[in-house]
Amino acid sequence: MRVLVTGASGFVGRAVTDVLNSRGFDAIGVSRIERSDPGRAAMRVLSDPGNVAEVRELLSHAQPQIIMHLAGVTSASSNRALYDANVVFAANLMDAALTMTHRPRVLLAGSAAEYGPVPTELLPVREDFACRPNTPYGASKLAQTNHAFMVAERGLSLVVARLFNPIGPGMPKSLALGSFAQQIAQMDARGAVLTTGDLDVVRDFMDVRIAAELLVELALNSTSHAEVVNVCTGHGRRLLELTHKLIEISGVPVRLQRDDARRGNSDVRAFVGDPSKLKSMGLNPDGSDMDAVLKAILQDARDEIRAT
Incomplete structure (x- = not known):
């Protein structure tokens, strides 16, 4: 099975590609530059994630059965740059997936920051808590989730994995x-x-290697058409x-x-x-x-x- 991994060279992405490789999957990482040391995954260059045509060409060539979208940033020089990295890229990726003859299943890395402050009496927080993020990062990740559910209505199967604190x-x-x-x-x-x-x-700290195993399992086995799942320990x-x-x-x-x-x-x-x-x-x-x-x-x- 071919799995396309954005953010494959990042902290969580490296752990995920390790899991995929250990299980014998064909892992394809996505990078914005040509890498001389691709390491854990074969790499494809995507110079501009904001370019819809380039994103579509990437998926057309790779033909993944699963997309694990792990790319993103926690801070940026401006809100526009933050939303470009955390919302626009994901939106382009999902739109491109919709154009494929055999649509891949998509896993999006969400964040606990989407919830915003949660009263102590409501902890541990569940997925049905009304999200009110209080940081630009949290707001951008929630925007990604909201867009994902809109795209799911057009026929894309996806899961949003809300990561808490992998270390x-x-x-x-x-x-x-x-x-x-x-x-x-x-x-x-x-x-x-x-x-x-x-x-x-x-x-809610978790070994990143356990988080990676859970992300792969969610990408492979989540049966719902569209859902949010906390990746946490409790x-x-x-x-x-x-x-x-x-x-x-x-x-x-x-x-x-x-x-x-x-x-x-x-x-x-x-x-x-x-x-x-x-x-x-x-x-x-x-x-x-x-x-x-x-x-x-x-x-x-x-x-x-x-x-x-």
């Missing part, structure tokens, strides 16, 4: 644990100060506790120093998803060994520094 080796340095691992990896045996933002927050973990564990694993003396200028994409104190729908489909989101994941994140950061 693992190779995670972006713009995310808290990725940044902390990079800072610690640069320290010598004497240790140093680790600069953080607010650590007193609770999130278990909240405090960022402070994971940070202390990361420091313990490092084996170096680290002092925490809070910098209020370091802010994430959301001021929400606690955010946890309800995986009931995922589990009703026979999919198990449990099994993230956080000690092992944190060790892998730190080792990856150290390996990267040694290589430079």
Whole structure:
């Protein structure tokens, strides 16, 4: 089976293509530039995701049975650039899929940010919660979801996988644990100060490798014509506790120093998803060994520094 993966060179995309390759699928990644090291997937160049004709030509040549649209950005220089990356590309991809003789099934990577703030008494949040995103990123991802359901009415089968907080080796340095691992990896045996933002927050963290397995399963086996599914564990973990564990694993003396200028994409104190729908489909989101994941994140950061 041929699977087209946008964002294949990104954090989640690399994990997904690993899963696809391990299962013997024909994985085709999409890149905006020619790559000399395609790595986990054969690559196709899409120089302008905003060009409908080019997107259609890509699908016509690739003829995928499944499209896993994982490309996107969490921030951009302008709202227009954000919507181009998170809405226009997806819209063009879905429109192109509709023109194919044998229409592929589409999985879109959504985001927990689509929900916006959720009252504590309504956590863990379910898919039927009324979305009111409070960040440009969340609004753009919800726009992608809304467009997807409109396209589904025209005959495209799709699933929106609302990802919560995947973590693992190779995670972006713009995310808290990725940044902390990079800072610690640069320290010598004497240790140093680790600069953080607010650590007193609770999130639904998941090993990216488990998230990738779930995404592939949803793309292959979701039977609904169009639906949203939370990809989450249902278990909240405090960022402070994971940070202390990361420091313990490092084996170096680290002092925490809070910098209020370091802010994430959301001021929400606690955010946890309800995986009931995922589990009703026979999919198990449990099994993230956080000690092992944190060790892998730190080792990856150290390996990267040694290589430079």
